[in-house]
Amino acid sequence: MPADEFEVIRTLFAPLATSAGARGLVDDVAVISARGELVVTTDVIVEGVHFMPDDPVGAIAKKALRVNLSDLAGKGAKPAGALLTLVWPDTRPSEQIADFARGLGEDLSAYGIALWGGDTASTAGPMTVSITAFGEPYGARVPSRADARIGDDVWITGTLGDAWLGYLILKGEWDPSEPAHREALIARYRLPSPRTDMAALVARHANASMDVSDGLLGDAAKLAHASGLSLHLELALIPLSEPARAWKATSDGFGRLLDWGDDYEILFTADPKQRDSVAAAAAGARVTRIGSVALGEGVRTIDAAGCVTALEAPGGHAHKLGR
Amino acid sequence: MPADEFEVIRTLFAPLATSAGARGLVDDVAVISARGELVVTTDVIVEGVHFMPDDPVGAIAKKALRVNLSDLAGKGAKPAGALLTLVWPDTRPSEQIADFARGLGEDLSAYGIALWGGDTASTAGPMTVSITAFGEPYGARVPSRADARIGDDVWITGTLGDAWLGYLILKGEWDPSEPAHREALIARYRLPSPRTDMAALVARHANASMDVSDGLLGDAAKLAHASGLSLHLELALIPLSEPARAWKATSDGFGRLLDWGDDYEILFTADPKQRDSVAAAAAGARVTRIGSVALGEGVRTIDAAGCVTALEAPGGHAHKLGR
DSSP: OOSSSSHIIIIIIIOOOOOOGGGGOOSOOEEEEEEEEEEEEEEEETTTBBBBSSSSSSHHHHHHHHHHHHHHHHHOOOOEEEEEEEEEETTSOOOHHHHHHHHHHHHHHHHHHHHEEEEEEEEOOOOOOEEEEEEEEEESSSSOOOOOTTTTTEEEESSHHHHHHHHHHHHSOOSSSSHHHHHHHHHHHHHHOOOGGHHHHHHOSSSEEEOOOSHHHHHHHHHHHTSSSSSEGGGGGSSOOHHHHHHHTTOOHHHHHHHOOOOOOEEEEGGGGGGHHHHHTTTTTTEEEEEESSSSSEEEEEEESBOOOOOOOOTTTTOOOOO | OOOHHHIIIIIIIIOOOOOOGGGOOOOEEEEEEEEEEEEEEEEEETTTTBOOSSOOOHHHHHHHHHHHHHHHHHTEEEEEEEEEEEETTSSSOOTTTHHHHHHHHHHHHHHHEEEEEEEEEEEEOEEEEEEEEEEEEESSSSSTOOOOOTTTTEEEEEEHHHHHHHHHHTSSSOOSSHHHHHHHHHHHHOOOOGGGGGHHHHHHOSSSHHHHEEEEHHHHHHHHHHTSSEEEEEEEGGOOOOOHHHHHHOSSHHHHHSSSSSOEEEEEEEOOGGGGHHHHHHTTEEEEEEEEEEEEEEEEOOOTTTOOOOSSHHHHHOOOOOO
């Protein structure tokens, strides 16, 4: 396994760069042809902050890609291409780069996205993986966080809080009563499953939309703020997996399930007239109406009796910059 | 000065993101409209590898942008937009982020390029700055490293080796006899001046082209390899600044001037019929014919007597990946 950058690129990453514009990674640039608009997003993950040093290295590559694919899905866009920047620690065996490339290649195939280029460097610090992903909008417009309208339904895909429970299990702080749930929850923590299957639905039906990566409550607050409106969320409607329901029944920390993050679901708003169409377009995938958009600001959480109830302050697990 | 990511983005970076597609950095993505082809490049710089911890932080921001602008210039493209990924050390005062943003903003204005988006994170390791830059080709084609033709002239912009001498001065290993040269050489080490003024010339006249960032000899070897041909370089023609000529006269390390790197000039090949047009298009900017393209492989350096002569093995200062 070569430790030389040129050889690493030639032998491990160039085989993943199959589109003409990638120029086999022998040039300094990629040349991309866009028909109309391109959606572009970039997300970085850092060892010790966004993943653990002993996570399988192939899974780290997949996580770096998938957090970006989740952003594209949240904007109703189809994955097209990606740039990889890999900053590799001096102290980590370079043999592991092959595992990284293998994991990345598996996901590039699985999600139908091409490697267009990138850069590599070494560091005396933690592994740092930055990916820029490009997508083609499924619809005529790319929904932003700021496009919610008064009276819109609020929708969420999938279930929330499972990654948090997976993290608790890994830390040895909790165990599900049902052993079968253990691996499923850990997998949700380790590796997001971006809702690429919901991107076309989002493009067609959403007014405002974003992926939920920093916790439902914090991200809903961001959407509310950007739209200049309030989101009213009914707690009884929030979709939970079976182990999350069990955890909630034996704990008073419902808010933690909803503000910790790493869910990688899509939060969107849509006109109530679209209610049946949204359900039909989901084609069996889980999408749940959890509230509505109203005048005002911030997020209101409402309990089963219809009363506004406070959960602990939503903050998400925002990664602080600086000290 | 806020240490919260959301506030840092809102107060320091959002004011730099003035194009509509950047969505004021409040959305997760940028939406870019491309008419035809876009040239995309991404380069990362790491503290302790590509810059020194005590470099002025505004200059670090500029360097991160300029190494990417150099890639665009080398491909005959006009800067259009950039994504910034800033990974900030826990131990570095967050007040410095304002200086970083100020430096970045000055260069965005100076080079007429828009901030389209980005990401921020914290790290227990060194500062790591990754920029993805987008350019619009000036010409109908984007010259690659692989497009040299037999009989082409080999051209280089500017002068070579000045950044290396600036580095020697900073390390206290050399001093120019002329004090006025001191700051100029240090500036060339600290901050590349990408040859954006030569991009249109490159687009019009170059067959193969690339920017020289890892040393002339190593980068010429890459161009030769990609094109499947040999580059013959005449050492007497290689353009040197006055202090570099003085250094060369008192040293036997001519090869170091040419293989250390950080020159950020443009190396290109062009049909000899274009010779006069290239000189005219340079419009007074320095561009020098230093050799020709021939059958064979690799780089041949030829002395003033017309003899093939070996310099020490060209390696550039390739940044090793892994250990």
